[in-house]
Amino acid sequence: RQHIGKIKTSCTEFDEMMGGGIESQSITEIYGEFGSGKTQVAHQLAVNVQLDQEQGGLGGSVIIIDTENTFRPDRIQQMVEGKANELGIELDYEEFLKNIHVARAFNSNHQILLVDSAMDLANELKDSDKPVRLLIVDSLTAHFRAEYIGRGTLADRQQKLNKHLHGLQRFANLNNAAVLVTNQVMSKPDAFFGDPTKPIGGHILGHTATFRLYIRKSKGDKRIVKLIDSPNLPEGEAVLAVTRDGIVD
Ligand code: ADP
Numbered sequence: 001r002q003h004i005g006k007i008k009t010s011c012t013e014f015d016e017m018m019g020g021g022i023e024s025q026s027i028t029e030i031y032g033e034f035g036s037g038k039t040q041v042a043h044q045l046a047v048n049v050q051l052d053q054e055q056g057g058l059g060g061s062v063i064i065i066d067t068e069n070t071f072r073p074d075r076i077q078q079m080v081e082g083k084a085n086e087l088g089i090e091l092d093y094e095e096f097l098k099n100i101h102v103a104r105a106f107n108s109n110h111q112i113l114l115v116d117s118a119m120d121l122a123n124e125l126k127d128s129d130k131p132v133r134l135l136i137v138d139s140l141t142a143h144f145r146a147e148y149i150g151r152g153t154l155a156d157r158q159q160k161l162n163k164h165l166h167g168l169q170r171f172a173n174l175n176n177a178a179v180l181v182t183n184q185v186m187s188k189p190d191a192f193f194g195d196p197t198k199p200i201g202g203h204i205l206g207h208t209a210t211f212r213l214y215i216r217k218s219k220g221d222k223r224i225v226k227l228i229d230s231p232n233l234p235e236g237e238a239v240l241a242v243t244r245d246g247i248v249d
């Protein structure tokens with residue numbers, strides 16, 4: 001078994017709550033309402049994973065399965081510039097963009113297939129100077145939510161989501177990579193689902209995602225992240241801010 005790596009989040013409290021950062025060989029789920037900052041955290045980790053270990057990274061590249069077309073190269077540039085200022089070093093954002101492999105998923109079946117493509121790419125890059133150390137699925141559940149509507153289809157949805165999560169866990173194990181998935185929750189109940197104010201995937205996701213984080217808006221640019229579920233860490237809360245430079249204390 002390989003040594004578990006940790007990717008720093010750029011927020012000290014958040015890292016401390018996570019026992020050092022987002023872990024490899026695990027799935028971390030971040031759930032919250034629209035606009036709460038899930039995609040911002042994903043972008044920040046896509047930058048940070050590329051940094052050297054002393055800088056909080058794993059010296060690796062990242063694959064993003066983008067299901068909502070929310071990946072923004074401009075945002076990566078801002079975050080790389082922010083990180084360069086923070087560390088007092090020069091960083092080339094174009095180099096960072098090169099190590100972010102983005103695949104758009106058009107529906108849930110395609111999304112599942114893209115994990116196989118991710119595995120192929122990770123194998124290709126295994127002995128390179130930037131092995132894949134992070135896989136992001138943003139959003140894990142949006143296609144599933146849109147395609148499986150109504151009570152009769154819920155069991156099918158769970159079964160598929162479960163299969164997908166097993167593929168992701170396998171990816172994490174075989175590549176010593178961190179997997180980050182996002183999951184949107186609604187602020188108000190809607191007609192279709194039992195309780196859409198809770199993240200979809202319910203129990204199955206609860207058992208598979210090793211770390212579950214709930215993110216919510218606070219005052220101004222502040223966000224509160226809560227560790228809801230972890231195999232080895234106490235529950236906790238951390239305050240972070242989303243700025244032009246990215247995630248900060
Ligand atoms: P979601 O949880 O839906 O994925 P996002 O991660 O997309 O939410 O968060 C969107 C929020 O992030 C915006 O409402 C804004 O507060 C913040 N944000 C996005 N881009 C920037 C930026 N360049 N500078 C500062 N804040 C930003």
Ligand code: MG
Pocket residue numbers: 038039070138
């Ligand atoms: Mg998002």
